[in-house]
């Protein structure tokens with residue numbers, strides 16, 4: 522199963538590469554902006570609507586700005 526570490530939105534922390542930020546592009550009626558949320562490298566991302574494999578050259582993070590929120594939003598809310 523894919524993990525956050527395999528996703529283009531994952532940016533590992535220098536001090537601890539097992540932790541990082543999930544960075545996504547968002548868009549509303551007025552503007553586009555970036556959101557950063559804490560996540561772990563080994564979080565199971567099955568079904569995450571924002572997952573894009575690092576090997577996938579056909580999609581950029583910005584392309585999914587209008588998709589549902591990433592799965593870490595739901596995991597961290599419990």
Ligand code: SF4
Pocket residue numbers: 524525526528529530531542543544545560564566569570571572573591592593
């Ligand atoms: S939560 Fe989803 S979008 Fe965020 S890093 Fe993990 S797989 Fe990628």
